[in-house]
Amino acid sequence: MKFWNISAWLGFFATAAVAEVYLSPDVVEGDIEEQHLQGILWRLNHIASSNGGNRAFGTAGYNESVDFILSHMHKRFGNAFDTWVQPFFHPFETTHAISVAGPEEEDVFVISLQYNTATPLPRGVSAVLIDTPVDDERGSGCFEDQWDGIDASEKIALVKRGVCPISDKLKLAKSRGARAVILYNNEPGETIVPASLGIANVGLLVPAGIIRLEDGLDWKERIADGEELFVSLIVDCVNEYRKSWNVIAETRQGDPDNVIMLGAHLDSVQAGPGVNDDGSGTAALLEIATSLMKYEGIVNKVRFAWWGAEEVGLVGSLYYGQHLSEEDADAIRFYFNYDMIGSKQPSYAVYADSDAHKTGGHILFDYLQANGKDVYYGGFGSSSDYVAFLKLGIPSSGIFTGAGAPADQCYHQPCDDLENINWEAFTLNTKAAGRAVAQLALSLDGIPARDKTSLNPSSKRGVQRELNQAAQLATVIEKSHKCGGDPGDDTV
Ligand SMILES: *[C@@H]1O[C@H](CO)[C@@H](O)[C@H](O)[C@H]1NC(C)=O
Numbered sequence: 001m002k003f004w005n006i007s008a009w010l011g012f013f014a015t016a017a018v019a020e021v022y023l024s025p026d027v028v029e030g031d032i033e034e035q036h037l038q039g040i041l042w043r044l045n046h047i048a049s050s051n052g053g054n055r056a057f058g059t060a061g062y063n064e065s066v067d068f069i070l071s072h073m074h075k076r077f078g079n080a081f082d083t084w085v086q087p088f089f090h091p092f093e094t095t096h097a098i099s100v101a102g103p104e105e106e107d108v109f110v111i112s113l114q115y116n117t118a119t120p121l122p123r124g125v126s127a128v129l130i131d132t133p134v135d136d137e138r139g140s141g142c143f144e145d146q147w148d149g150i151d152a153s154e155k156i157a158l159v160k161r162g163v164c165p166i167s168d169k170l171k172l173a174k175s176r177g178a179r180a181v182i183l184y185n186n187e188p189g190e191t192i193v194p195a196s197l198g199i200a201n202v203g204l205l206v207p208a209g210i211i212r213l214e215d216g217l218d219w220k221e222r223i224a225d226g227e228e229l230f231v232s233l234i235v236d237c238v239n240e241y242r243k244s245w246n247v248i249a250e251t252r253q254g255d256p257d258n259v260i261m262l263g264a265h266l267d268s269v270q271a272g273p274g275v276n277d278d279g280s281g282t283a284a285l286l287e288i289a290t291s292l293m294k295y296e297g298i299v300n301k302v303r304f305a306w307w308g309a310e311e312v313g314l315v316g317s318l319y320y321g322q323h324l325s326e327e328d329a330d331a332i333r334f335y336f337n338y339d340m341i342g343s344k345q346p347s348y349a350v351y352a353d354s355d356a357h358k359t360g361g362h363i364l365f366d367y368l369q370a371n372g373k374d375v376y377y378g379g380f381g382s383s384s385d386y387v388a389f390l391k392l393g394i395p396s397s398g399i400f401t402g403a404g405a406p407a408d409q410c411y412h413q414p415c416d417d418l419e420n421i422n423w424e425a426f427t428l429n430t431k432a433a434g435r436a437v438a439q440l441a442l443s444l445d446g447i448p449a450r451d452k453t454s455l456n457p458s459s460k461r462g463v464q465r466e467l468n469q470a471a472q473l474a475t476v477i478e479k480s481h482k483c484g485g486d487p488g489d490d491t492v
């Protein structure tokens with residue numbers, strides 16, 4: 001993506017006239033301070049807490065996150081960077097509200113499912129509750145024969161969770177004429193593991209909610225004693241296209257045909273503020289940009305990308321990859337991905353699964369190793385914004401300190417807040433990232449050209465295919481006007 005005009009040149013010369021200090025890995029490393037990083041993450045956490053607890057795609061919290069980055073890169077650092085936003089649209093889905101009223105019209109603890117189906121509103125579904133047999137081996141309500149002899153027509157079915165995908169249970173309930181399903185959990189207590197019904201099942205299921213095991217067993221017993229229980233379920237959810245943005249900024253200095261890119265996603269999940277995931281990468285990029293803006297002698301252009309809608313399927317970065325011309329893709333000589341680099345109990349993975357990746361990755365690796373870390377080269381997966389770049393054959397690397405316990409127990413949860421950061425690891429990783437980009441900004445010696453031959457002969461078509469799949473699924477949802485959540489496979 002080329003962005004060059006007269007005012008950019010004027011800005012360049014104006015900056016050149018006053019600046020005297022030259023870029024080096026050492027000066028960038030020296031500029032990066034834990035206190036600055038704390039300040040940035042404090043802001044991101046504050047944005048989440050003043051906008052309903054998150055910075056997710058399609059929300060006011062995301063909008064404010066974009067404004068926060070723009071206020072630095074565009075308003076304050078405008079002499080050193082060209083900054084723009086790249087808009088795109090994607091389906092937004094969320095459950096606004098879910099409730100269950102029990103036989104005594106009491107409020108019962110219940111959680112929703114991703115890709116849930118809305119009930120009629122505002123009253124929801126009210127009906128007689130019927131029980132279904134428990135089968136912990138094959139799963140309850142998972143097979144046709146387990147529904148034989150059960151008259152579910154126009155009723156709400158009570159089904160135990162477990163073993164098979166929940167969507168299987170809901171499909172069978174629907175085929176038997178049930179109006180809704182109340183699942184009860186297979187573990188006691190209010191800690192109910194969230195589940196997705198799978199995007200492919202949208203429109204095929206009945207509304208559902210998951211209640212506590214204790215409540216389910218209580219109702220089951222009363223039904224067995226011959227009581228007729230009347231319950232209701234309300235599921236209110238939304239599905240619509242919403243606009244989102246990637247924020248992209250590049251140094252005015254440097255050769256536009258030799259670009260080093262750094263990426264981090266700016267959105268969080270809906271469940272929490274996303275301080276480690278990926279406030280950490282977001283803050284690292286901003287801190288590195290704050291350093292780079294001070295220096296002369298940037299030979300190769302440095303481009304920062306704060307990606308939108310990563311958590312709902314890498315949408316922003318795939319969109320960016322899809323809209324690059326062949327020339328623009330050729331010009332991107334290396335991509336560094338920073339997504340979760342401050343995990344509380346960090347492991348130090350440097351992405352690389354080829355020698356080409358190590359040409360940039362080894363800078364990160366060597367620095368972390370020299371600082372006593374137990375660093376290793378980890379393979380890329382398919383779960384962050386590097387995917388588009390790998391598909392385009394662009395040499396890539398990055399750092400990842402781990403998701404889920406023990407590395408990050410608050411992964412995708414409300415507690416991914418300021419307490420959920422290992423500041424020492426986060427600062428060190430940012431310094432590593434700063435050194436790596438400074439080194440490549442000075443010289444691309446040893447960095448191979450984009451690989452257009454190997455795995456992906458039609459790499460652009462590969463990116464296109466992924467996007468088309470996402471678009472098709474979006475159409476399914478839009479047609480059915482039902483609600484949902486993050487893309488994901490069916491969960492049990
Ligand atoms: C985000 O900003 C856009 C454009 O300014 C606006 O149209 C949209 O309503 C905002 N979204 C939210 C949830 O505030």
Ligand SMILES: [Zn+2]
Nearest residue numbers: 277278339340
């Ligand atoms: Zn992430």
